[in-house]
Amino acid sequence: MRVSHKTWLVGGVALLMIAGCQGKTDVSATAGAEPEWESIFDGKTLNGWTPKISMEPVGQDKDKTFEVVDGTIRVSYEGYDEFGDRFGHLFYKDKLSHYRLKLEYRFFGEQLVGGASWANVNSGVMLHSQSPESIELDQKFPISVEGQFLGVLPDNSPRTTANVCTPGTNVVVDGKIETEHCIQTAIPVRPLGEWVQYEVEVLGNGTIKQLVNGQPTFEFSGAQYDPSDKRLTDLKNANAMMENGLAISDGYIALQAESAPVEFRNIQLMRLDTDNAGGH
Template sequence: EYRFVGEQVAGGPGWAFKNSGVMFHSQSPSSMMRDQDFPISLEAQFLGGNGADERPTANLCTPGTHVVMDGALVERHCTNAHAPTYHGEEWVTVDLVVRAGASVAHVIDGDTVLSYQRPVVGGGQVGGYDETAKRDGEPLTGGYIALQSESHPIQFRQVLLRPLAGGR
């Protein structure tokens, strides 16, 4: 569960307003370069509304990765989920159902809002990385998990990892 609280940090970029997330299938911190902007990973991007405009949450961003949706390789950096916009400071329940190397589903309050398959290393949207850490085409079957915050205060609670029935 997460919720955005308070005001964005002074001087934070406009794109970072109520922008956070969970990065998973992520490269290890020890393999990242000092000036690398993002880990090679998948990101479940959490966005909050501004009180007026629609801004779905639980989107997918892919720094240094690609996925398959509806049978086609997706190379764009971010894909919007079919999810609601949360304008206030309410708690939002998010589940990520990750079957290593096979499929991922983003679930908000019990509804699947985005799903994709066969995540692999590839593409851009990540800079300053060690080229030996980015092996394009390599399936993402494991890795680290990181809670992300750009420049807007966010709270997380009940962060749980649960094994799926049937293993992978």
């Protein structure tokens, strides 16, 4: 798996300045009111968020995969006997195009029995995702671009985090379409129980940049559907998704549950265009 090391110092410095001083205007923002960070998780409820668990209708989470515990969104499998490929995603309500997202995550506990080896200490946030309502009953992953979160494995084998995975999609890296499903960064994983800060800037079909604990990973762009990927073409609504071409300029964000216990907190959003001001 090729490791991409393209740095984006200027973008990283700009993001760090915004994280510490939220009143600066970005060239991506519409003239007028300066963009501000808003909390999209109230720390008490899942208001504004919709679960989609594989083999369950949208909005149903009978075994409480996603719960609010001590001010966090917790992915827990206490209600499960075994995983059974019941991949889950928790979607924020608004469709987004140009924005910044920041959150903290940490892994804890042990993987649920039946989870795949590759899914151990593995989660993420889906960007530019299809809507939860358009996901089929047995669909495991939404068509999206994933900022992948990994943690330390029991054997302490080397791993990186803030990798980019592409279920049903491709992205452009260093001016070329990258067809590898997961592109690794050079950011090492952190131990179980340690909070990790993640931030991403998404500019429609343009650049997407990530930070981990203030450290830039790499820059990519040109999110697009991959018509050769069975994860996309096997869907009943695949043609409708691609009716305006392959380029993906907007979509939903979703937190991932794929058999590893994980928590999320301090989830904040900065909208960088007027189309996102009131949601969709």
